[in-house]
Amino acid sequence: xxxxxxxxxxxxxxxxxxxxxxxxxxxxxxxxxxxxxxxxxxxxxxxxxxxxxxxxxxxxxxxxxxxxxxxxxxxxxxxxxxxxxxxxxxxxxxxxxxxxxxxxxxxxxxxxxxxxxxxxxxxxxxxxxxxxxxxxxxxxxxxxxxxxxxxxxxxxxxxxxxxxxxxxxxxxxxxxxxxxxxxxxxxxxxxxxxxxxxxxxxxxxxxxxxxxxxxxxxxxxxxxxxxxxxxxxxxxxxxxxxxxxxxxxxxxxxxxxxxxxxxxxxxxxxxxxxxxxxxxxxxxxxxxxxxxxxxxxxxxxxxxxxxxxxxxxxxxxxxxxxxxxxxxxxxxx
Amino acid sequence: xxxxxxxxxxxxxxxxxxxxxxxxxxxxxxxxxxxxxxxxxxxxxxxxxxxxxxxxxxxxxxxxxxxxxxxxxxxxxxxxxxxxxxxxxxxxxxxxxxxxxxxxxxxxxxxxxxxxxxxxxxxxxxxxxxxxxxxxxxxxxxxxxxxxxxxxxxxxxxxxxxxxxxxxxxxxxxxxxxxxxxxxxxxxxxxxxxxxxxxxxxxxxxxxxxxxxxxxxxxxxxxxxxxxxxxxxxxxxxxxxxxxxxxxxxxxxxxxxxxxxxxxxxxxxxxxxxxx
Numbered sequence: 001x002x003x004x005x006x007x008x009x010x011x012x013x014x015x016x017x018x019x020x021x022x023x024x025x026x027x028x029x030x031x032x033x034x035x036x037x038x039x040x041x042x043x044x045x046x047x048x049x050x051x052x053x054x055x056x057x058x059x060x061x062x063x064x065x066x067x068x069x070x071x072x073x074x075x076x077x078x079x080x081x082x083x084x085x086x087x088x089x090x091x092x093x094x095x096x097x098x099x100x101x102x103x104x105x106x107x108x109x110x111x112x113x114x115x116x117x118x119x120x121x122x123x124x125x126x127x128x129x130x131x132x133x134x135x136x137x138x139x140x141x142x143x144x145x146x147x148x149x150x151x152x153x154x155x156x157x158x159x160x161x162x163x164x165x166x167x168x169x170x171x172x173x174x175x176x177x178x179x180x181x182x183x184x185x186x187x188x189x190x191x192x193x194x195x196x197x198x199x200x201x202x203x204x205x206x207x208x209x210x211x212x213x214x215x216x217x218x219x220x221x222x223x224x225x226x227x228x229x230x231x232x233x234x235x236x237x238x239x240x241x242x243x244x245x246x247x248x249x250x251x252x253x254x255x256x257x258x259x260x261x262x263x264x265x266x267x268x269x270x271x272x273x274x275x276x277x278x279x280x281x282x283x284x285x286x287x288x289x290x291x292x293x294x295x296x297x298x299x300x301x302x303x304x305x306x307x308x309x310x311x312x313x314x315x316x317x318x319x320x321x322x323x324x325x326x327x328x329x330x331x332x333x
Numbered sequence: 334x335x336x337x338x339x340x341x342x343x344x345x346x347x348x349x350x351x352x353x354x355x356x357x358x359x360x361x362x363x364x365x366x367x368x369x370x371x372x373x374x375x376x377x378x379x380x381x382x383x384x385x386x387x388x389x390x391x392x393x394x395x396x397x398x399x400x401x402x403x404x405x406x407x408x409x410x411x412x413x414x415x416x417x418x419x420x421x422x423x424x425x426x427x428x429x430x431x432x433x434x435x436x437x438x439x440x441x442x443x444x445x446x447x448x449x450x451x452x453x454x455x456x457x458x459x460x461x462x463x464x465x466x467x468x469x470x471x472x473x474x475x476x477x478x479x480x481x482x483x484x485x486x487x488x489x490x491x492x493x494x495x496x497x498x499x500x501x502x503x504x505x506x507x508x509x510x511x512x513x514x515x516x517x518x519x520x521x522x523x524x525x526x527x528x529x530x531x532x533x534x535x536x537x538x539x540x541x542x543x544x545x546x547x548x549x550x551x552x553x554x555x556x557x558x559x560x561x562x563x564x565x566x567x568x569x570x571x572x573x574x575x576x577x578x579x580x581x582x583x584x585x586x587x588x589x590x591x592x593x594x595x596x597x598x599x600x601x602x603x604x605x606x607x608x609x
Contacts, residue, residue: 062442063441063442064438064441064442084444087442087443087444088444090442091442092438092439092442094435094438094439096435097435098435098436098438098439098442099435099436099439100363100367100434100436101434101436102366102367102370102371103363103366103367107366111359111363112439112443114359115356115359115360115440115443115445116443116444117347143370159439
């Protein structure tokens with residue numbers, strides 16, 4: 001295996017190639033013999049619950065943590081022995097904004113540009129272009145400590161893209177973000193991909209991986225448990241559904257009969273829920289809702305339900321995701 | 334369009350020494366710029382000594398009699414030593430704060446000289462402590478302190494102060510990386526550095542202390558510092574232990590020991606933090 005790690009001089013080496021990557025903290029194995037291959041120019045999502053080892057993996061790939069064993073090579077450069085070259089090719093946007101709180105947004109961008117080797121005038125020019133690109137003009141002279149979470153994240157992302165990185169590593173970039181900032185992150189990832197930049201995106205949102213990634217790697221307890229295209233993942237996990245929760249047991253029976261006439265239903269009597277596949281999303285929701293409301297049968301809820309990370313784990317591994325912490329506060333579904 | 338300029342070539346890199354100097358200056362500038370934006374950071378090295386000056390000069394001072402010298406002239410060298418010692422706490426808190434911030438991660442993921450990160454930390458803290466020192470001395474002069482300095486003594490004093498600030502800053506930066514949080518650094522400072530600064534003949538003569546604090550003071554580095562400043566500014570010679578008989582030499586030795594221990598340990602600690 002080790003032979004395949006020689007830096008390739010001809011052709012384009014994979015953006016990321018990791019074999020047996022392992023990181024322990026005391027007795028706890030955060031990343032356990034993880035293999036990962038990311039082709040140049042693709043978006044790959046590391047999908048997993050809190051504590052799955054996503055951040056540790058990302059930190060090892062970004063040269064911020066040293067693997068206990070195994071190797072990782074970025075565009076032909078070893079993350080341990082050629083860390084400096086790796087740092088010139090990648091940018092990392094961590095879970096928490098990596099900015100100086102006591103500098104303004106613009107000062108931060110200028111500092112990062114200068115640290116990347118630009119002269120003052122060139123650094124200012126880059127900073128101003130990024131400020132415009134990321135719609136932070138109105139807050140550019142505000143201290144970062146006075147910015148909102150979403151504004152910080154946008155400045156942070158801008159700082160990551162000062163030099164054209166060949167690989168952009170994003171560690172849960174949308175966790176806890178407001179919808180507008182999340183949109184900026186998503187569209188940035190799409191633009192990067194269009195420019196041929198490789199993106200490694202860690203997330204705990206199935207929807208995010210599905211929307212952005214060419215390939216999804218599901219990880220849990222530091223190990224890969226499944227991998228494939230979003231379409232394969234969707235095929236295995238199942239589609240979005242409309243769930244109708246009846247007001248009482250009688251209503252449940254009546255609704256089940258009514259809905260079975262028009263839809264393919266799955267009955268969950270324990271939860272008084274009738275579940276209907278909804279490949280057309282809102283249109284299906286509207287059809288079901290109309291039918292239910294015209295029937296005047298008492299219901300508690302009619303809701304469009306997207307598959308979650310838990311559904312994916314259940315479908316792919318037959319067990320729920322190991323979730324030591326609370327689910328994200330801002331669920332996307 | 335996201336990319337603004339083409340990716341720099343891997344081989345047109347500046348020399349490591351140049352890169353180290355450039356990155357250290359950029360990062361020091363970044364720390365210094367934040368000083369006026371977090372005024373509470375300067376409080377440690379300015380307001381605190383001023384409060385002590387006012388307290389001891391006008392509240393306790395009338396009850397303290399030191400033979401052969403006015404209490405004002407006795408007090409100021411002590412205050413200088415004390416604020417220098419408190420600089421350790423300030424440097425530690427600032428370092429601990431910085432290391433727990435995400436921005437250090439960003440610096441570390443950049444292709445910059447990594448030693449420049451810690452160099453900048455020390456340089457910025459050094460400047461801050463010197464600034465505090467200037468404010469304290471200026472305040473003393475305004476209040477009527479008349480150091481009896483000859484020109485050679487002034488140079489000697491300035492050199493000793495700079496050496497002291499340098500050594501104590503390294504100690505603070507090292508402690509700052511060792512503790513878990515800025516609060517822990519405050520705690521350590523209060524338990525260890527606070528008493529050492531008080532026992533150092535800062536406010537009252539060591540000779541009059543109880544046996545235990547006197548024994549500690551005899552080998553307290555801050556006592557050597559205070560005694561040196563007093564000897565240079567007031568011509569008062571201390572005695573009681575080897576270091577107090579030769580305070581200036583003792584101070585230089587202490588600084589060399591502190592630098593000799595703290596610099597390699599701080600660098601080692603920093604490297605350890607880098608890989609975990």
